[in-house]
Amino acid sequence: MVPQTFLNSSILIANLFVLLALRRIISLRSQKEMKKKLFDAAFWISLATLLFFWSSLFYVLIFAALFLFRITDIKNWIIPLIGVLTVAVIVASVLIATGYDISNYVTSIDYDISLDFTNLNSGQIIIASTIILSYFVWSLFYYVRNIKNKAKSLKPSYFLILIATLLAAIIIIISPIKTGAEFIFLFAPLSIVLTNYIEVSSEKWFKEVLIWILIITPFISLVL
Structure with a gap:
């Protein structure tokens, strides 16, 4: 629906790094190798920030995870800062070495x-963003309501996905140059939110409609 997401290689790679960080953050639920996971998450987000500055908003996820998983050891709160510092030192070293x-x-x-959305004023992006926004609002309502029914050990992970979705939405809103490529940050967390809704929904016909809209819309967009 939004082919522009594949036209900016920097944002594309930055999103990949964010997804690698998200994987490490959610895996903190096991309470194993926490220092390594926290370092990796901060390291990946720092690399993403080098490619697209507003990827830095995802640092919020790291500290949200520390809070939600009740990781109170002060050493673990310092580890992400070391990950950031490591990337900064590497970048500074490369810059000095290359003059x-x-x-x-x-x-x-x-x-x-x-907050200028003029560049997004095309039929293709308007249709895609309308569908994405509709799916976002609709599924988010059920996602939030369904969290309370999840096991206590799983709730932090669900909240982290929710936070990641909201951070991605903020990036889309404040991105300095809006080309449509910034929508890619929203796709992974939103797909998880939407999938959870489809899993709990009992109305089969409605689920079919949701999926068919996603399949048909890209073909309609091609002729716009």
């Missing part, structure tokens, strides 16, 4: 915020 001015690199980072 690139660090101050110029810092000033070149695009951390602007824009």
Whole structure:
């Protein structure tokens, strides 16, 4: 539905790094190798931030996980900062080795915020974003309501997916250059939210309609 997501290689790779971080964050539920997982998560998000600055919002997920999984050891709260520092040291070392001015690199980072959606004013993106927004609002309502029925040990993971979805939505809203590529951050967490709704829904015909809309819409978009 949004082929623009494949046109920006930086955002595409940044999203891949975010997904790798999300995997490590959710796996904290096992309470095993926590320091390694926290370091990896911060490391991946830091790499994503180098490619697309607003990927940095996903740092919130790390500290949300520490809170939700009730990880109170202060050492574990420091580990993510070490992951960030590691990437910073590597980048600084590469810049120095290649003779690139660090101050110029810092000033070149695009951390602007824009609420101008003019670039998204095309039939294809309007249709896709309308469907995505509708699915987002509809499934999110049931997802939140269904969390209370989940096992206590699983609830933190569900909340983390919810937070990831909201962070992705924020990125879409504030992204400085809106091309449609930024929608890719929303696809993974939203697909999990929507799948959970489809699993609990008892109305088979409605589930079929939801899926067929997703299948047919890209073909309709091609002629717009």
